[in-house]
Amino acid sequence: MSKIIFNEFQRQQLENNPNVNHVSDRSISYKPEFKIAAIKEYKNGKGPTDIFIEYGFDLDIIGSKKPQQCLKRWRKTYEKYGEEGFKNELRGKGSTGRPSSKDLTVEDKLKKAEARIAFLEMENDFLKKLEELERKAKKQN
Known part of the structure; x- marks a missing residue:
């Protein structure tokens, strides 16, 4: 979880981004389509920061390290499960447990x-x- 705490204005601004599912005080839930597109662009040589800026994220709000952290985590999921890893919930009620x-x-x-x-x-x-x-x-x- 992030050390950054979003205020009401920042949450509203982030939720207006079409690549965001939900925003809480401390976390952002990104849409699976964005995660997949970001990984593909990263593999084609684009940097994490450039990808997030291109998709309309303000780094002053989310933090300058967030793009690198997200893409590192998403790449692991993509390598392990492929695109389905983002479309199917792997945690909580939808999960069948840790294999x-x-x-x-x-x-x-x-x-x-x-x-x-x-x-x-x-x-x-x-x-x-x-x-x-x-x-x-x-x-x-």
Whole structure:
């Protein structure tokens, strides 16, 4: 997160930029199309600062280091996931979780499955006891 805190006027000015999804007090959410276009222009030899200026960003507002930081982060995403990495949400509710970086052996998969089964059985037992307590509480009332 940025050390820069945007005031109301700066937020409004940034939100008027067609390449911005959302602006909070401390962060800017850029549109996926802009990120992809910026990476392609960077690969063609244009500098990060020039790209941001060309797309209508005021470096006095966002900070002079922001273009380099953003493009560094976006390039990593682009190399790992391609253009789809910007179009699909990789965090939060839309995410399927962090994929395992190593392949599990059959024994490890079995241990993991047994642990999950044990957890689900305990959860089931807990819910049964909770239902029973709720039934008793209703009878007493």
